Amino acid sequence: MRTAVLIEPHQFELQDRPRPSPGPDEVLVAVGEVGICGSDVHYYEHGRIGDIVVEDPLVLGHESAGTVIDTGENVATLEPGDRVALEPGVPCRRCSHCTGGDYHLCADVRFMATPPHDGSFAEYVSWPEDFAYKLPTTVSTTEGALCEPLSVGIHACRRGNVGTGDTVLVTGAGPIGLMILEAARATGATDIILTDVVEEKLAFARERGADLAVNVAEADLEAAVDQYTDGVGVDVVVEASGAASSIRSTLDAVKRGGTVVLVGLANEATVPFDVLDIIDNELDVLGSFRYKNTYPAAIDLLADGVVDVEGIVEFESTLADIDDAFQRAMDPSVVKGMITIDR
Ligand SMILES: NC(=O)c1ccc[n+]([C@@H]2O[C@H](COP(=O)([O-])OP(=O)(O)OC[C@H]3O[C@@H](n4cnc5c(N)ncnc54)[C@H](O)[C@@H]3O)[C@@H](O)[C@H]2O)c1
Ligand SMILES: C[C@@H](O)[C@H](N)C(=O)O
Known part of the structure; x- marks a missing residue:
């Protein structure tokens, strides 16, 4: 063969x-x-x-x-x-x-x-x-x-307990970020913000239904999220770029008591994280590794036309x-x- x-x-x-x-x-x-x-x-x-x-x-x-x-x-x-x-x-x-x-x-x-x-x-x-x-x-x-990258998105949303009516920030609009967008929407999230540093990726994310797409090479993420959420912050951030600056910025965008799910693999072994922010704001910061038991759900979502x-x-x-x-x-x-x- x-x-x-x-x-x-x-x-x-x-x-x-x-x-x-x-x-x-x-x-x-x-x-x-x-x-x-x-x-x-x-x-x-x-x-x-x-x-x-x-x-x-x-x-x-x-x-x-x-x-x-x-x-x-x-x-x-x-x-x-x-x-x-x-x-x-x-x-x-x-x-x-x-x-x-x-x-x-x-x-x-x-x-x-x-x-x-x-x-x-x-x-x-x-x-x-x-x-x-x-x-x-x-x-x-x-x-x-x-179904494979969609599974990464489904598992990340399950990890973050994304719920009906949630506002979700997905950092990085590559295939994984876009699959998280699909999975979050299917789970019931009503407001989904995507970030990237490449304008074509952001335009694509907008075409695919992102409610807000922020070019973080040009605009301040915290200010954009504050404006969108009336200063509250998002319920869940799913980090899907792997960029150290983006990983750090997740703490600026999540609401008090919210959840940060880390999917993107950083090039650097360590990324500085403000632990006081995590404690004071009682954040859940979670890793998400591949997926388990997602294929049947992915196939059902596709068969029902819920995700693209x-x-x-x-x-x-x-x-x-x-x-x-x-x-x-x-x-x-x-x-x-x-x-x-x-x-
Ligand atoms: N945890 C897991 O199980 C798992 C599974 C698959 C992929 N991954 C990781 O998830 C990440 C995304 O995968 P992918 O295939 O979509 O990668 P990708 O490289 O195609 O997409 C990453 C996107 O992030 C953007 N980006 C770069 N810097 C940024 C910044 N500072 N802020 C916002 N966006 C930025 C890039 O322009 C790109 O569009 C990678 O790090 C990959 O290794 C993890
Ligand atoms: C999960 C999969 O898509 C990823 N590329 C990995 O090797 O872990």
């Missing part, structure tokens, strides 16, 4: 690899669509994300969906022809986190496209049945692939053109590219 392998930064090689056979509890999936995630681009550009280094050739891609073409002997819920979204992190199922329900925190998770585990920029992937979710006919394969994920896709490309696609994805004004696995 054709497989796009990152052999060194800025260089994919299209290799012919053996097609996998499904294990007893696995389905063999003909991959259809794979989203290009910011983490894929980071590995492509730098060969590492923080301490996680690409030491051996790696198959990128973890936002994927396709069609089941074969099943292992124990598989009962899926059959050839079913279209499925693939949840990319498969945990050990045995540790205390797994048995306690927090499987996304399993230390032995096998997460696609995270060294040393290969991802899905390939014609076929064999994947556990219970991490492959059947798509209804009304949900496209592209939408199935984008396809609208963030700005270009589609193929395995043969994957280098060009990644060059394009590096443009800071581009939100999301997809790779169609043509055969």
